Amino acid sequence: MSHFLTVASRNAARGFRVIPLRGKGAFLKGWPGLATADAAQIEAWAAKFPDYNCGVAGGADVTILDSDRVSRLKELCGVRWSDWFHTYSVSSGRPDRAHFYFLTTPEIAEFGNRKHEEPGVKGNVFEIKGKGTQATAEGSIHPDTGGTYHITQDLPLMPFPLELLAVLREMWQKSNPIGKREWTLPVHDGEGRDDFFTSQAGKLRNAGASEAIIRAQLEEWNADPSIMADPKSDADLDRIARSAARYDVAEPEAKVFIGSSKQPKPVTDWRERYHTKDEMENAPPVSFLIDGFLQCEGVTGLAAPVRERKSLIALNVAHAMLTGEKLFDHFAVVKKPSRVLYLCPEVSLGPFTDRLRKIGLMDYVGETLFCRTLSAQGHIELADLKEELPGSVVILDTAIRFIEGDESTSTDIRAFADTNFALLKGGADAVLLLHHSPKRSR
Numbered sequence: 001m002s003h004f005l006t007v008a009s010r011n012a013a014r015g016f017r018v019i020p021l022r023g024k025g026a027f028l029k030g031w032p033g034l035a036t037a038d039a040a041q042i043e044a045w046a047a048k049f050p051d052y053n054c055g056v057a058g059g060a061d062v063t064i065l066d067s068d069r070v071s072r073l074k075e076l077c078g079v080r081w082s083d084w085f086h087t088y089s090v091s092s093g094r095p096d097r098a099h100f101y102f103l104t105t106p107e108i109a110e111f112g113n114r115k116h117e118e119p120g121v122k123g124n125v126f127e128i129k130g131k132g133t134q135a136t137a138e139g140s141i142h143p144d145t146g147g148t149y150h151i152t153q154d155l156p157l158m159p160f161p162l163e164l165l166a167v168l169r170e171m172w173q174k175s176n177p178i179g180k181r182e183w184t185l186p187v188h189d190g191e192g193r194d195d196f197f198t199s200q201a202g203k204l205r206n207a208g209a210s211e212a213i214i215r216a217q218l219e220e221w222n223a224d225p226s227i228m229a230d231p232k233s234d235a236d237l238d239r240i241a242r243s244a245a246r247y248d249v250a251e252p253e254a255k256v257f258i259g260s261s262k263q264p265k266p267v268t269d270w271r272e273r274y275h276t277k278d279e280m281e282n283a284p285p286v287s288f289l290i291d292g293f294l295q296c297e298g299v300t301g302l303a304a305p306v307r308e309r310k311s312l313i314a315l316n317v318a319h320a321m322l323t324g325e326k327l328f329d330h331f332a333v334v335k336k337p338s339r340v341l342y343l344c345p346e347v348s349l350g351p352f353t354d355r356l357r358k359i360g361l362m363d364y365v366g367e368t369l370f371c372r373t374l375s376a377q378g379h380i381e382l383a384d385l386k387e388e389l390p391g392s393v394v395i396l397d398t399a400i401r402f403i404e405g406d407e408s409t410s411t412d413i414r415a416f417a418d419t420n421f422a423l424l425k426g427g428a429d430a431v432l433l434l435h436h437s438p439k440r441s442r
Contacts, residue, residue, distance in 0.1 A: 002050030005043065007139035011056055012037040014088075016137070020045050021053040023143035024136050029367060032057060032132045053140035056101075058129040063108050063160055065100040066135055068123030076125070077167060084164040088155050090138045093147035096123075099135045102160040116171045117378050126168055132366070172377070186229035193232055194240070197221070200374075201244035204401070211245035213400050216436045217346060220306040226351040289393065289430055290320060293331045296429055299420050301399075303435040310434045311344070314395050315359050317432065318342060321393060322364045337429050338391030340364075342371045345401045349375035382419045390427030399433040 008018045017035040019026050028034055035057035036042070045052075058064050067073050074081045088101040102108070108130065115127035129135050136142075140149045187196050197218055204214045218237045221227045287296040294300055294317065304310050318340045320327035327333070344352055352373045356362050361369055370388065372380060382402055385394070396402055403416045420431050 002046045003141075004049055004052045004054055005046035007054040007137055008042045008046065009039070010139060011054060011137045012039070012042060016062060017057040017059065018042065018137065019055045019057055019134060020049045021055045021134075021136060021140065023053065024055075026055055026134055027367065029363065031134075031367075032059075035059075035134070053143075054137040055134035055140075056137045058104075058113075058133045058135070059131045060104055060109070062157065063102050063104045064129040064133075064135045065102065066098075066127040066129055067100070067125060068097050068127075069121070069125050070096050070098050072118075072121075073125050076171065077164070080163065084161045085153075086155060087153065087158040089151070089153040090135075090149050091152045092136070092142045092145065092149045094142070094145060098152060101157050103157045104130065105160045105162075107162060107165055108160040111165060111169065114168075114172050115377050116168070125171065128168070186225060186227055188229045193228065193230065194236070197232070197237070197240045198244070201240050205244045209400050211241050213436060214244055215241035216306045217398075220436075221346075223306075224351065226354060227348070287334070289333065289335045289337060290317065290327050291332045291334050293317075293327060294321075294393075294430055294432065296335065297424055299417075299424070299431045299433065301433045301435060306436055310436075311347075311355070311397055312359075314342075314397055314432060314434055315355060315361065318369065318393075318395065319359055319361055322361065322368055335429070337368075337393045339368045339370060339388065340393050340395065341385065341388060342369065342395045342397065343380070343402070344371065344373050344395075344397040345376075346398060347373055349373045382423060385423065385428075386426060389423060392428050393430045393432065394423055394428050395432045395434070397434045399435050 004020055008020075011018050015037065017037055019028065019031050019035040021027070034041075035055075056062065056064065077084060085100055090099045090101070091097060108128065111128065113128050113130050113133055115124045117124045136149055138149045138151050141147070142149065187193050200221070201214050201218060204217060209217070215237060218241055222231045222237060288294060289296055302310055302313060316327060319325070320331070320333050321337055321340060324333050324336055352371065353362075356365065356371075365371065399416075402419075403413070420433070423431050
């Protein structure tokens with residue numbers, strides 16, 4: 001009997017809907033709707049993917065609480081831990097990590113797929129995996145450690161405790177990137193337009209943006225009817241940008257860039273600093289992902305003033321690479337990347353998703369298209385991108401949000417450039433940067 005058939009059949013017998021995994025990732029197109037406990041379908045998958053791992057889908061039947069820091073979660077729950085977590089659980093054997101399975105309740109379904117990590121500490125205290133998500137099932141093999149996921153508590157599933165949900169909600173609100181207030185977009189007059197802009201301007205300033213960059217971004221949001229239903233005046237935007245820019249930016253922490261950790265060997269002859277003739281004569285030819293437009297192993301910049309549809313162009317680039325169709329019916333796709341990583345911390349989830357739907361990219365989300373927006377929890381550094389890099393194209397919309405420090409300071413820009421080239425060393429096929437250029441550059 002194949003590995004997948006053994007593991008999937010055992011988990012399906014518990015009532016779980018299962019799906020084949022490549023490592024820890026679901027790969028079948030539209031997999032959330034395909035996950036099943038049906039024996040015939042499981043056997044059909046086993047014939048195609050005999051050695052694959054198995055995932056358990058979250059949803060209306062089961063919700064999985066995934067923790068990378070079980071000891072911290074236990075500390076926060078205190079004496080109530082044993083009552084709240086007396087349920088079926090699984091571990092890969094890695095220290096302090098576990099999956100806790102619960103029966104889905106209307107309250108936890110409404111809370112949604114949220115996660116929480118504490119500032120400065122790597123690893124989620126919790127991640128809720130409900131509809132549209134999956135967790136690696138017991139019996140599967142961890143792709144990195146080779147360890148087997150095993151049952152740590154062989155108990156019936158209990159309904160998700162309301163008291164536990166209250167604790168998780170409180171933790172999550174502390175790290176909500178737009179504060180405890182959840183904005184309903186578009187924002188109308190009388191619904192705190194100043195508060196919304198002030199909050200977002202502060203985040204731009206914390207990312208190192210200057211007054212000019214903050215002002216340009218506020219103008220773009222103000223002109224987008226999906227974000228601002230009742231636009232504010234230019235004078236108001238000037239005031240908010242000026243106020244945000246008054247505050248100093250915290251000194252950035254030292255970052256460890258992606259790439260080789262090997263120490264370079266000492267130079268004994270100055271010629272060793274340069275490529276040899278043999279290296280250059282045998283250099284690989286220039287290659288493209290999109291012929292004449294997007295070069296492999298390169299960082300490409302797309303600059304234009306605000307409201308010049310840079311994001312629309314970038315999404316068309318993503319569409320071409322994911323579908324293989326010509327970009328703008330002209331530029332041929334030479335090589336399709338393994339995935340596109342679209343990082344857009346300037347637009348909230350609703351408007352961004354609306355753009356994806358209109359351009360026809362929703363079918364690729366979670367399979368070959370992975371996105372982060374202003375609504376995503378926690379903070380991500382470019383140096384955090386590791387496992388997902390090989391074969392990917394990284395799109396930064398816009399570049400300023402990923403600069404640590406001041407974009408007008410050469411040392412900070414050099415560090416940002418080093419980080420982008422480190423993405424290529426880490427395995428990315430290409431990086432596409434979007435940049436708001438000043439109006440005077442038209």
